[in-house]
Amino acid sequence: METRFTGTDTYVATEDLMMAVNAAVNLARPLLVKGEPGTGKTQLAEEVAKALDRPLICWHIKSTSKAQQGLYEYDAVARLRDSQLGDERVHDIANYIVKGKLWEAFESDVQPVLLIDEIDKADIEFPNDLLLELDRMEFFVYETRRRVLARHRPIIVITSNNEKELPDAFLRRCFFHYIRFPDRPTMERIVDVHFPRLKKDLLRDALEVFFDLREVPGLKKKPSTSELLDWFKLLMAEDIPREALRGDAPRSAIPPLYGALLKNEQDVHLFERLIFMNRRDAR
Numbered sequence: 001m002e003t004r005f006t007g008t009d010t011y012v013a014t015e016d017l018m019m020a021v022n023a024a025v026n027l028a029r030p031l032l033v034k035g036e037p038g039t040g041k042t043q044l045a046e047e048v049a050k051a052l053d054r055p056l057i058c059w060h061i062k063s064t065s066k067a068q069q070g071l072y073e074y075d076a077v078a079r080l081r082d083s084q085l086g087d088e089r090v091h092d093i094a095n096y097i098v099k100g101k102l103w104e105a106f107e108s109d110v111q112p113v114l115l116i117d118e119i120d121k122a123d124i125e126f127p128n129d130l131l132l133e134l135d136r137m138e139f140f141v142y143e144t145r146r147r148v149l150a151r152h153r154p155i156i157v158i159t160s161n162n163e164k165e166l167p168d169a170f171l172r173r174c175f176f177h178y179i180r181f182p183d184r185p186t187m188e189r190i191v192d193v194h195f196p197r198l199k200k201d202l203l204r205d206a207l208e209v210f211f212d213l214r215e216v217p218g219l220k221k222k223p224s225t226s227e228l229l230d231w232f233k234l235l236m237a238e239d240i241p242r243e244a245l246r247g248d249a250p251r252s253a254i255p256p257l258y259g260a261l262l263k264n265e266q267d268v269h270l271f272e273r274l275i276f277m278n279r280r281d282a283r
Helices: 015-027 041-052 067-071 076-084 101-106 128-136 184-194 200-214 225-237 265-282
Strands: 031-035 056-060 072-074 097-099 113-117 138-141 146-149 155-160 175-179
Touching (some): 015 041, 015 155, 015 175, 067 101, 101 113, 128 138, 184 200, 184 225, 200 225
Parallel strands (some): 031 155, 056 113, 113 155
16 A cells, blocks of 8 residues: 555645645644635545545534544434334344444544544534544443444544634644645646646636636635636536637636636626726726
8 A cells, every 4th residue: 555645646736735644644643634615625535545545434524513423322212212112122232322433434444544524613622522532542432331442543634614713732633734725837737637638728818817816806705726627617518719718908807607716796796896997997
């Protein structure tokens, strides 16, 4: 098995990102990844698993998620129902212990990659409630009086969109990396990976529109990498000519299929007002 992450054929990883992944693996610490939505944080775990030939286990966090659910849950309702039906399974409480994603990772025969996705969606105490388990790689099942030990320490990737601050005690146990928004040369490499047959002129003009759009002051949501890729897919599917992207002046027209880039009416109205002002000043 590979032991160092160097990116994949479908994921362009910068040098600092590769160094961060490998540092977290060598330190046996969770990799905490932050960055703008759409910069490939979640996909990173998938690509690390692919590159290192490891199984991937995903724990997608919601606002209602509790740390205990990652370990296990005791299904008392199912046991009560079975007892009313006279099911023999009720005599063994282990039949009603539902394993969580962390337990699944601990029991893996091969060192897995465990993704804890968007940890900042949960309650502020959620990260602290996992400190002991992530440190010692073990936990205790009180209902069955069993101690669960990790066969292999998982490669843990934790993503956050910075919706809330994470506790200092949790941060101390992580290796941190912020995925910066790709510059133009990196973005060209990313697009080329997904659309290798794209004409260079169309690529150049579309990126010009995209980066120009991101620089519009006051945008509520700047278009991301994933939205750019969606836009390119539509441009190719609809066979949009290069000329449709080129105006007489910067920001002189709404981009074709702009719904892939601008995701709320405030930003569309803002962009339309900016276009109107630019046209008026050009007269």
